[in-house]
Amino acid sequence: MSHPGEEQDNVKAKWIEKMVKSAKRYHKLCPYYDKRTGQCLLMVTVEGRTGKCDREGRFDGCPVFTKFLEKMYEYYRSRKKVLPNDFQDVVQQAYFVL
Numbered sequence: 001m002s003h004p005g006e007e008q009d010n011v012k013a014k015w016i017e018k019m020v021k022s023a024k025r026y027h028k029l030c031p032y033y034d035k036r037t038g039q040c041l042l043m044v045t046v047e048g049r050t051g052k053c054d055r056e057g058r059f060d061g062c063p064v065f066t067k068f069l070e071k072m073y074e075y076y077r078s079r080k081k082v083l084p085n086d087f088q089d090v091v092q093q094a095y096f097v098l
């Protein structure tokens with residue numbers, strides 16, 4: 001049985017997957033991973049607290065990284081904006097959004 005939000009959930013999951021793939025083309029390690037200190041630079045925006053990355057910068061499947069993309073997705077949807085195809089566009093827009 002499908003539920004009303006299911007299609008949107010699929011669109012969201014597909015878009016997040018696409019952005020992770022796109023991010024991988026640019027970054028070997030998470031762009032929000034501070035190698036020197038081990039801090040996750042996204043945690044404060046996404047979780048409202050500071051914290052260390054316990055994944056050594058492997059962002060594929062990272063809950064914090066996924067949450068960040070989810071937040072961006074909600075932003076695009078609520079503003080009826082076109083979903084970006086490139087991770088770099090998300091990064092630039094996130095600067096103003098989050």
Ligand code: SF4
Pocket residue numbers: 030031032033034039040041042043052053054055056057058059062063064065
């Ligand atoms: S916790 Fe996730 S988002 Fe944060 S630096 Fe590590 S891989 Fe990146």
